[in-house]
Amino acid sequence: TQVTVEYDGDRPVRVDTVVVSAQHEPDISLEQIRGDITEKVIKAGIPAKWLDSRTKFYINPTGRFVIGGPVGDSGLTGRKIIVDTYGGYGRHGGGSFSGKDPTKVDRSASYAARHVAKNIVAAGIARKCEVQLAYAIGVAEPVSIMVDTFGTSGFSNEKIAEAVSKVFDLRPAAIIRDLDLRKPIYRAVSNYGHMGREDLGVSWEKRDKVDALKAALAK
Structure with a gap:
């Protein structure tokens, strides 16, 4: 999940974008996943005052997400995350380099x-x-x-x-x-x-x- 919030100075004013990628059973349709995530997760978790007609929802934007976990995301990753960048000087999003090709x-x-x-x-x-x-x-x-x-x-x-x-x-x-x-x-x-x-x-x-x-x- 990822939520992008728009600020006016240091004051949050609205939610611009919500991204959710949720693994699901093979017999669940993409339409149901998107509807349920929107109503039961996003709108249940984010107060209505932060959402408006311009808020963008990306729910499983690549389509169906049946295969996940170690089977879908295998390989070496998550090593040396700080020393690879700025040694803790700069803020870091949490994604490491090691084991990943440049498509990531x-x-x-x-x-x-x-x-x-x-x-x-x-x-x-x-x-x-x-x-x-x-x-x-x-x-x-x-x-x-x-x-x-x-x-x-x-x-x-x-x-x-x-x-x-x-x-x-x-x-x-x-x-x-x-x-x-x-x-x-x-x-x-x-x-x-x-x-x-x-x-x-x-x-x-x-x-x-x-x-x-x-x-x-x-x-």
């Missing part, structure tokens, strides 16, 4: 977020930047792009996020394409972290969107 946004979108943040700082737009991306299974576009410059930018976080959405294609397949993530590069980053590795020439450390970001913010 836990890995590829983390690289994309690093690429975005690095170019924002390299462009002189901010001195410090954290980028958060959120996805729903089966939905290509991120359901949320959030930028936090911790008061170090002359632009609002919202304006920078808008520029990011124009300059960077953050769909998973596009990230794989643009950062060339199908190459056998992962053994090299399995030690000493994945971020800041300019010594390895990894694609997410490139400062190749600086001019495009400046142009987007100048409009």
Whole structure:
């Protein structure tokens, strides 16, 4: 499950998106699952004042979800989650890299977020930047792009996020394409972290969107 909440400053004002992927018995229809989850889980758990006509529900967006658990999600994963990134300095969504191929946004979108943040700082737009991306299974576009410059930018976080959405294609397949993530590069980053590795020439450390970001913010 994933809930995206819209804020006005530090005050929550509405729920923008709700994602639920629920495994079910093979004789249960997708329509029943979606109806039951909407009425008995989402609307029962989220107060009505937070939901409106623009709230998006993604319930089992890839379709039927009969096979799950160890059979559907086998393999090594969940290792070295903090040392692989920023050593606890930055906030972390909880998805690890180890054992995952680049089709998993836990890995590829983390690289994309690093690429975005690095170019924002390299462009002189901010001195410090954290980028958060959120996805729903089966939905290509991120359901949320959030930028936090911790008061170090002359632009609002919202304006920078808008520029990011124009300059960077953050769909998973596009990230794989643009950062060339199908190459056998992962053994090299399995030690000493994945971020800041300019010594390895990894694609997410490139400062190749600086001019495009400046142009987007100048409009």
